Amino acid sequence: MSPTWVQLAYLVAALCFVLALKGLSTPRYARLGNLVGAAGMALAVVTAYAHGAVHNGPLILLAVAAGAVVGVPAARSVKMTAIPQMVALFNGVGGAAAALVALVEFVEVDGSALFDVATVLTVLIGAVSFSGSVVTFLKLQEVMTTRPVLLPAGRFVGAGVALLGLALAPAVVATSSVPLLVALFAVGLALGVLFVLPVGGADVPIAISLLNAFTGLAVAASGYVLGNTLLIVAGTLVGASGTILTRLMAQAMGRPLANILFGAFTAARAAAAG
Amino acid sequence: MIDLLTIFVLAVFVGFEVVSKVSTILHTPLMSGANAIHGVILVGAILITGRAEGGPELALGLAAVFLATVNVVGGFVVTDRMLEMFKGHKR
Structure with missing residues (x-):
């Protein structure tokens, strides 16, 4: 268990994240909300460093500095029209980081x-x-291409990979085998590609929002792995609000969510039938 | 473990509640802000790297720290830029 001051700092950070999401939902306080979120993040990261970086302190600082050197200019210089794909990329590296954290903890x-x-x-x-x-x-x-990509027999490939994942997951739990976990990681990579390929151009932002919620859930699950309440709270907040937001976005575009995700499949089926 | 589950369930409801009344214009910034918040995995990355004793664990941990930092700083900066643009529109 972490010392009390660490837990308290994490609690304050979690509150900041709730207020940030709340602020970001109203035009007037949106910018302030974002700043409150950033402040909470700074508190959380400094606390984690002060308490947890027993070894490798300088190396961690170096990695953080490298991340900032890459991230800040990328976010500053990106064209306004290119912001959605930038958000997608930031979301992706977050997901990869969560997977790496769990993998290392599993090994150790x-x-x-x-x-x-x-x-x-x-x-x-x-x-x-x-x-x-x-x-x-x-x-x-x-x-x-921004058009929906349909692999020949894509549905069967997708189902096959999903089944492989379903078979591997209990095997990892049963054997605690690291190679199997790495194989599961590869299956996840394939699933992600297969999931997004059939989504068409205008619907891509909605897919990004859903993947954003996914990363939130991955972070929450990693919170269980590490026994860290802040990761659970923040990850769950993003997972839950991201799911709602995805639905709202789909509604605003007048498209039921299921249509967007599986639209290409059903279209293909209709074409085959007709 | 039940403690953690309790926290999880309560956080789900808070997450549902805080964004339920968001206006359409704020959908993308809210997504981007939430994206920055899940960069909190940086905390986890720092904790595991701080325990690593060299070898592949250290390398993977540092990679996680790097990726999570990109997520955090990029996420907050890009959200701020989007909101700045909105302010300009209104005047």
């Missing part, structure tokens, strides 16, 4: 079955979010 600690379940969830969802976000980025950046 020999935990209970429940711990293994949370690890499996984090790695799988994080991988889906990462590769899915990269594909949405490529679509919006027009590196690849």
Whole structure:
């Protein structure tokens, strides 16, 4: 268990995140909300460093500095029209980070079955979010076609990969095997690509929003892995609000969510039938 | 474990509640702000790297710290830029 001052700092940070989301929902306080969120994040990160960086302190600072050197100019210089794909990319690296955290913890600690379940969830969802976000980025950046991509027999490939994931997940929990977990990570990557490929141009932002909620859930699951309440609270907040937001966005565009995600599949089926 | 589950369930409801009345114009900034908040995985990345004793764990941990930092700082900066643009529109 962490000392009391660490827990208190995490509580304040969690409150900041709730206020940030609340502020971001009203035009008047949106910008303030974002700043409150950033302040909460700064508090959380400084606390984690002060309490947790027993070893490798300088290396961690170096990695943070490198991340800032890459992230800030990217966010500052991106064209306004290119912001959605930038958000997708930031979302993707967050998902990848969650998967890596769970993977390292899995290697270092020999935990209970429940711990293994949370690890499996984090790695799988994080991988889906990462590769899915990269594909949405490529679509919006027009590196690849923005039209729905239909693989021949795509539904069967997707179902096959999903089944493989369903088979691997309990195997990882049962054996605590690291190679199997890495294989599951690869399955997650494939699933993410297959999930986003059939989504068409105008619907891509909604897919980004859903992947954003996914990353939130991955972070929450990693909170179970590490026994860290702040990760659970913040990840769950994003997962829940992201899900609602995804629905609202779909409604605003007058498209039921299921249509967007599976629209290309049903269209293909209709074309085949007709 | 039940404690953590309680926290999880309560946070789900808070998450539903805080964004239920968002106006359409704020959808994208809210998504971006939420995106920055899940960058809190940086806390987890720092904690595991702080325990790592060299080897692949250290390398993977540092990679996680780097990626999570990009998520955090990029997320907050890009959200602020979007909201700044809105302010300009209104005047």
